[in-house]
Amino acid sequence: MPDILIRNARVLGGEPTDLLLRDGVIAEIGAGLSAEGAEVVDGTGLVALPGLVDLHTHLREPGREDAETVHTGSRAAALGGYTAVCAMANTSPVADTAGVVEQVYRLGQEAGLVDVQPIGAVTVGLAGERLAELGAMADSAARVRVFSDDGFCVADPRLMRRALEYVKAFDGVIAQHAEEPRLTQGAQMHEGDVSARLGLTGWPAVAEESIIARDVLLAGHVGARLHVCHVSTAGSVEIIRMAKARGVRVTAEVTPHHLLLTHAKAESYDPVYKVNPPLRTDADVEALRAGLRDGTIDIVATDHAPHAAEDKECEWAYARPGMLGLETALPIVLDVLGEDWPLIAERMSYAPARIAGLDGHGNALTAGAPANLTLVDPTVRWSVDPTGLASLSHNTPYAGMTVPGRIVATFLRGVPTVLDGKVQK
Ligand code: DOR
Numbered sequence: 001m002p003d004i005l006i007r008n009a010r011v012l013g014g015e016p017t018d019l020l021l022r023d024g025v026i027a028e029i030g031a032g033l034s035a036e037g038a039e040v041v042d043g044t045g046l047v048a049l050p051g052l053v054d055l056h057t058h059l060r061e062p063g064r065e066d067a068e069t070v071h072t073g074s075r076a077a078a079l080g081g082y083t084a085v086c087a088m089a090n091t092s093p094v095a096d097t098a099g100v101v102e103q104v105y106r107l108g109q110e111a112g113l114v115d116v117q118p119i120g121a122v123t124v125g126l127a128g129e130r131l132a133e134l135g136a137m138a139d140s141a142a143r144v145r146v147f148s149d150d151g152f153c154v155a156d157p158r159l160m161r162r163a164l165e166y167v168k169a170f171d172g173v174i175a176q177h178a179e180e181p182r183l184t185q186g187a188q189m190h191e192g193d194v195s196a197r198l199g200l201t202g203w204p205a206v207a208e209e210s211i212i213a214r215d216v217l218l219a220g221h222v223g224a225r226l227h228v229c230h231v232s233t234a235g236s237v238e239i240i241r242m243a244k245a246r247g248v249r250v251t252a253e254v255t256p257h258h259l260l261l262t263h264a265k266a267e268s269y270d271p272v273y274k275v276n277p278p279l280r281t282d283a284d285v286e287a288l289r290a291g292l293r294d295g296t297i298d299i300v301a302t303d304h305a306p307h308a309a310e311d312k313e314c315e316w317a318y319a320r321p322g323m324l325g326l327e328t329a330l331p332i333v334l335d336v337l338g339e340d341w342p343l344i345a346e347r348m349s350y351a352p353a354r355i356a357g358l359d360g361h362g363n364a365l366t367a368g369a370p371a372n373l374t375l376v377d378p379t380v381r382w383s384v385d386p387t388g389l390a391s392l393s394h395n396t397p398y399a400g401m402t403v404p405g406r407i408v409a410t411f412l413r414g415v416p417t418v419l420d421g422k423v424q425k
């Protein structure tokens, strides 16, 4: 593996400097470096960020390899600037045993483009009835530390309590998809003035908020770690802020789409905008942005949810919820937050790596750190073309939109996975 010398990149937007990548780490960092035989990458005008880490990715393998595979999802991730992704457990079969999480982990290693860290299911088959083999998944080669029934809520409070107690022993975390199912039966979109006008059954904010309120109390009672997936309402932000002030060990994520889009998109009846939790109101978007800035919301996670055409290009009521995210996350966050590179590094790399316990990721770009990084050109604006994305599916809500920020290169332990905007495998 040749050494790589990145010239004149701006680390977190600072002064231009050189970075020498050798043997998987950042060997040297400083102006005017030279290295015999190194491959030179021109970083002039580019911002160097720590490799992004996604805590919430649906890769669809095993089971729906027509929508995405670990390999195609890894390509999309690398092109989005990611060096690690956590793969959600709602595959078929469900990732509720050591066998399945090890399979996903190995597929990730074979693809070799990002580190794929499997998330284990909380309950057998995501059925919400009995706990899955959490200990066996934690002890497996995949070393699972994050557990989630995402797609479904762990609705039974007794089961949720037991799951929190179980993972506390090895400092694991339960990532909850907060949706009180009895309040969302038949729901098609956010419950509000738009749903009333369109005559679609609503998914009320309180269905999310009531579960988060319950779970922060449970997590506080048990003393275990809770992570809240895809927070979507202003009320949820308020509850999490209060829980953090009380010392509850809770972390939270927001998706790029909930930071940008609102329920008004449903007026088109285009199922590309159908997602769970649903797009909410302008006031919710404002509260999510404020929560992300002030740290109430710890991270941005994509909820990258590829779906095959037949599951998405149909009537709204029959369409599956979910949208692509990996290749557009950084551009959307740049659009929303502006070029606050230290904040972006914290919310999209350092904090998600900490929550997931991924020691080799989310490290500051300093000498000796693992060479996981990405180079971004913030001056390029590009138009999102669904068929031009690496994902096997095309369900991006940003088709035709012009977004800022192009990922030029990504390095995983010093090996380029993306160069010149092109994936290397
Ligand atoms: O929109 C969503 N899609 N929300 C989820 O919770 C699951 C996900 C999926 O798996 O497609």
Ligand code: ZN
Binding pocket: 150, 151, 152, 177, 229, 230, 276, 277
């Ligand atoms: Zn979810």
